Amino acid sequence: xxxxxxxxxxLGYVGCVSAAGLAELGHNIFGVDRDTNKIDSVRNAKSPxxxxxxxxxxxxxxxxxRLEAGPLTAERLDAADVVLLCIGTPxxxxxxxxxxxxxxxxxxxxxxxxxxxxxLIVTVRSTVFPGSCETLLDAYFAKHPExxxxxxxxxxxxxxxxxxxMEPSLVVVGGSSDAAARGVADLYSELPGExxxxxLRxxxxxxxxxxxxxxxxIGFANEIGSLASSLGVDPEQVMATLxxxxxxxxxxxxxxxxxxxGGSCLPKDLRALTYRAxxxxxxxxxxxxxxxxxxxxxxxxxxxxxxSPGRRVGIFGLAFKEGTDDLRESPVIALIEYLIGKGRxxxxxxxxxxxxEIYGSNLSFVVSALPHIGKLLVKSIDxxxxxxxxxxxxxxxxxxxxxxxxxxxxxxxxxxRLRGNSCDAK
Numbered sequence: 001x002x003x004x005x006x007x008x009x010x011l012g013y014v015g016c017v018s019a020a021g022l023a024e025l026g027h028n029i030f031g032v033d034r035d036t037n038k039i040d041s042v043r044n045a046k047s048p049x050x051x052x053x054x055x056x057x058x059x060x061x062x063x064x065x066r067l068e069a070g071p072l073t074a075e076r077l078d079a080a081d082v083v084l085l086c087i088g089t090p091x092x093x094x095x096x097x098x099x100x101x102x103x104x105x106x107x108x109x110x111x112x113x114x115x116x117x118x119x120l121i122v123t124v125r126s127t128v129f130p131g132s133c134e135t136l137l138d139a140y141f142a143k144h145p146e147x148x149x150x151x152x153x154x155x156x157x158x159x160x161x162x163x164x165x166m167e168p169s170l171v172v173v174g175g176s177s178d179a180a181a182r183g184v185a186d187l188y189s190e191l192p193g194e195x196x197x198x199x200l201r202x203x204x205x206x207x208x209x210x211x212x213x214x215x216x217x218i219g220f221a222n223e224i225g226s227l228a229s230s231l232g233v234d235p236e237q238v239m240a241t242l243x244x245x246x247x248x249x250x251x252x253x254x255x256x257x258x259x260x261x262g263g264s265c266l267p268k269d270l271r272a273l274t275y276r277a278x279x280x281x282x283x284x285x286x287x288x289x290x291x292x293x294x295x296x297x298x299x300x301x302x303x304x305x306x307x308s309p310g311r312r313v314g315i316f317g318l319a320f321k322e323g324t325d326d327l328r329e330s331p332v333i334a335l336i337e338y339l340i341g342k343g344r345x346x347x348x349x350x351x352x353x354x355x356x357e358i359y360g361s362n363l364s365f366v367v368s369a370l371p372h373i374g375k376l377l378v379k380s381i382d383x384x385x386x387x388x389x390x391x392x393x394x395x396x397x398x399x400x401x402x403x404x405x406x407x408x409x410x411x412x413x414x415x416x417r418l419r420g421n422s423c424d425a426k
Contacts, residue, residue: 003027004081004187009105011038011048011069013161014125014154015086020054021165023061025190030076031069042069053162074112081118082184083109084152086125099132103139110140113147121180123150127208130201137176148180151203155210170210171195174203216286223284227273230280259394259415260298260331262320267291267329298331301415302338308413310389311345316381316405317395318350318366325352327366332394336370348376349384351401385410 004027008019011033019042023029031042041048045062047055061067070076077083087105089097102124109122122141124133133149141147151174156164171188173195175181185195198206225235242249261267270291277284305313320330327333332348339346355374358366366373378384381401385391385408393414397405405412 002186004183005079006030006187007032007072007076007080007083008086009033009072009083009109010086010088010126011035011042012086012088013049013051013158014156015084016042016048016058017051017054017156017161017165018084018086018125018154019067020057020061021162022187023064023067024057024166025187027066027187029061029067030080031067032072033069039069039071042067051161052159057162072108072112074114077109077112077120078114078116080120082121082123082187084123084125086154089126089128097127097129099128102126102128102132102136106136106140110144113141113144116146118146119180119183120144120147121150121175121183122147123152123184124204125152125154127153127211128204129208130204133176133200133204148176149200150175150180150184151200152184153203153207155207166191168193172198172203172206174198174200176200219286223286226282227277227280227284230282231276258417259301260294262329262331263326264328267294298334301331302335304413304415305335305339305390305392306342306344308390308392309411311343312387312389313339313344313346313392314384314388314390314410315346315348315392315394316350316384316397316401317393318348318353318377319395322395322397323352325350325354325358325362327353327358327362329365333366333369335392335394336376346376347378347384347387349378349381350395351398353377381405 006019006022006027007030008015008022009032011019011031015031015033016038019029019031031039033039035048038048042058042062045055045059047058058067085102085105087101089099089102092098106122113120122136124136128151133151137147137149141149151172153172155168155170168188168191171185171191171193173181173185174197175184178197181197185197188195221239224238228235228238245251247253270287274284274288274291277287315332315336318330318332319326320328320332336346336348355377370376378387381404385404388410391405391408391410391412393405393412393416396416
């Protein structure tokens with residue numbers, strides 16, 4: 001590991017822990033803050049606030065000479081390899097974040113920058129919305145080609161911040177250049193685990209995704225716990241048992257953006273849960289909102305298909321997911337209904353659907369929704385391609401089917417990776 005000279009701007013909760021942690025990893029750290037009390041605390045080998053283990057770390061690294069604090073100067077910037085911006089981004093009244101402190105700090109850096117022979121990596125450690133780093137780069141460093149900008153969000157919990165820094169569950173770096181991103185990633189090379197190097201905007205977004213996911217998990221556990229208690233069930237036992245499943249529950253399963261969910265279980269069971277809660281006069285806003293969220297996602301997919309070129313739409317997949325012939329509450333059925341209503345000519349191919357072999361509630365569902373389903377189904381991908389102006393992938397395709405679809409030369413909209421607002425020609 002090569003030692004780097006790092007300026008940490010902001011000696012609050014995130015900045016002070018980051019400064020002490022990076023010094024512990026062997027880097028030379030200089031802390032900056034507008035609050036002279038914080039600077040004096042660090043100089044005196046004290047923590048400006050209580051955080052378990054932090055003061056001992058500060059004391060050790062101040063004594064070693066790796067951790068200093070003071071005002072920002074041109075000389076300090078000349079020597080720096082990286083500047084970490086650990087600046088507060090408080091909420092405004094409307095929920096937006098206030099970036100005024102971040103802009104002020106960036107302006108302070110730009111005002112002191114002198115011509116330099118080595119790169120300077122300005123690194124945003126604070127939580128900012130995607131695009132914020134690019135705005136700072138354009139507004140303050142456009143005339144300084146030696147300056148790159150990086151997003152390096154923190155994942156520190158109060159009370160365990162030092163442990164979280166030294167034993168990270170996730171380190172994310174995204175930069176305006178690969179070299180800048182790798183330069184910041186190198187700061188953490190002595191820590192366990194690998195650094196995730198992503199795009200600049202992905203790095204900005206991932207912090208929001210993580211925090212939202214944590215909030216969702218807490219809200220979900222509380223709502224399930226409330227319903228369980230109302231039904232005379234031990235809520236802790238329910239959630240503890242749920243967490244034993246590492247394959248589906250506590251895992252990457254389902255955590256992939258795609259098309260709306262359907263099938264015979266999820267919609268039915270969500271309706272049953274919210275119905276039973278309503279009979280108990282129990283409001284469960286998170287669980288109640290899931291079906292409407294799913295319907296809104298379905299509408300987004302439908303509108304993207306409607307906006308795609310051509311009148312003839314070929315759809316790959318009819319069941320609610322791949323590897324099954326279950327058509328019950330398949331979102332593709334709703335998609336087809338809407339397209340036909342809007343005058344589109346629709347053809348469908350699903351390798352697992354043989355209409356003559358479907359029976360019972362599965363058959364009654366699709367016939368009720370699409371009485372002429374037999375006329376829409378084609379027997380091969382080749383037939384689907386030749387009868388279409390645009391192809392829509394509504395379920396994951398196997399390698400051979402995927403190659404046939406992408407090799408068709410037709411515009412393709414992949415709903416299994418629903419994103420953006422356009423239909424890409426493949």
